[in-house]
Amino acid sequence: MRDRNRTVSVTMVRKVEATTGAVYAAWTEPRLLARWLAPGADTVTSVTVDLRTGGSFRLEGVNGDGKPYAFSGTYLDLVEDRRVALSWIYDGPVPALRGGTSIVVAELRKLEPGVTELTLTHEKLAARDAAEIYRVSWTECVGKLACVAACDEVAARPAGPGERADFFSDSQRDLQDRFGSRKLADRLEAVLVHDHLSAVDAAFIARQNMFFLATADAYGQPSCSYKGGARGFVTVADARTLAFPDYNGNGMHLSTGNINETGKVSLLFVDFERQARMRVLGSACIADGDPLLERYPGAQMIVRVTIESVFTNCPRYIHRMSVVEESAFVPKSGAETQEPAWKRLSAVADVLPDKDKHLAGQDTDLDKTLNKD
Incomplete structure (x- = not known):
């Protein structure tokens, strides 16, 4: 019983x-x-x-x-x-x-x-x-x-000596004063800048298949990286949180290493078809046990961004372009992920990670494998 x-x-x-x-x-x-x-x-x-x-x-x-x-x-x-x-x-x-x-x-x-x-x-x-x-x-x-x-x-870390407390830095203020745009900058901040995603913001992000990610290391050296995936690959977890996958790259870990050091990020989303753009500023962290990993086949880790500021920029200089096709290298569920040609370069054959040793080759044309020539 x-x-x-x-x-x-x-x-x-x-x-x-x-x-x-x-x-x-x-x-x-x-x-x-x-x-x-x-x-x-x-x-x-x-x-x-x-x-x-x-x-x-x-x-x-x-x-x-x-x-x-x-x-x-x-x-x-x-x-x-x-x-x-x-x-x-x-x-x-x-x-x-x-x-x-x-x-x-x-x-x-x-x-x-x-x-x-x-x-x-x-x-x-x-x-x-x-x-x-x-x-x-x-x-x-x-x-x-x-x-x-x-x-x-x-x-939540308070601003320390030399860190700015308001949205604009002292140097940005100096240039605004030089060109007579301080009042305009203040008005645009009041109208455009907010600390959470609106429904329109979330829908805009859901349509994108790429963005640019800016980070900086502990020495202040910035890095800008292109991040691409299938349309909608950036997850809007809630009104103040974004998440995106860290896919296998070149092994340098510039962006993720910087995030681990300083935690500060800026994301620039550009819709070339609609000629629109949006920026997200915030703090990021990385987890290799995040439950969202199941949503992204082939992802190594998940990057979560806590939004501090989000705002839309003037679209006037965005060139109008259309997507011909998404990258064939984006991992997909149930399909074998293609490997990039540069892993067949003889210059890296002896230093490839164990999981890529079988890809080692004798190619020598670096520019060709990186689509530059």
Whole structure:
């Protein structure tokens, strides 16, 4: 006979590249909870929090099928930067998750500067099928949490000596004054610049199959990179978060290395067919365990961008061009990904990564393999 008092639990331990303070904030601030506490295609629509022991919380959302659900409960224990414990009640369309109250506990431990060990336990679950659903869901959510905590930590860092506090730098202001455009610049900032994506912005991004990515290393050296994929390859995770895949490239890791060093990025989207462009400024982080990896065959990592500013630019100098065809090298599900000709160059034959050793060749014409000649 089944023991009705017996319960099951789920426990996972993850290393998060962020401080304990940033991870604690991700667990307790509504604006951050809304960005990670939603597995798969779920979307959070509302978060209310009474952050105190005995206080209540409620999170509402819709799943990938558009069906509403909610989680609610009470804070059982709060130790700043160390522990969050809460009761957990599910109200939604999944029968296995309904009925009864369970307990969620997040324990935070500093491993080294900027690195936190998160131990997540979801206990007092009534059945093993519920535990398995939560195991998968929490795995996806914690992947998002790691990016949210890391990105928000960079974005929230106060301006230090020599760092600008407003949208324009001192040098930009000097040039505006020289050419009499300060008032115009202020008006355009007020009208065009915002800190989140509108529905029109999101639709614009969803139509694009390329953008330019600007980053800078710790020495201030900038780098600009072209990023291409299938149309819509940049995911609008929410109004303040973009995500895109890091595909196999030339192995130099200039952009991703810079992101790991400084976290600051600028994205320029150009629609050459409609002659329109949009810029996104923000903070980025990289994860090789991000749940979005499943959406992008062939991706090595996922880059998530927390938006700080987004604005549309004057389109007057954009040349009108049309797409002849998307690159045949973009990875596709169920199809073998083509390899670039430059990997057959004799100059790199002895230094190719192990997975590419079979591509080594004797070609010598560098310009031809890079389509320059």
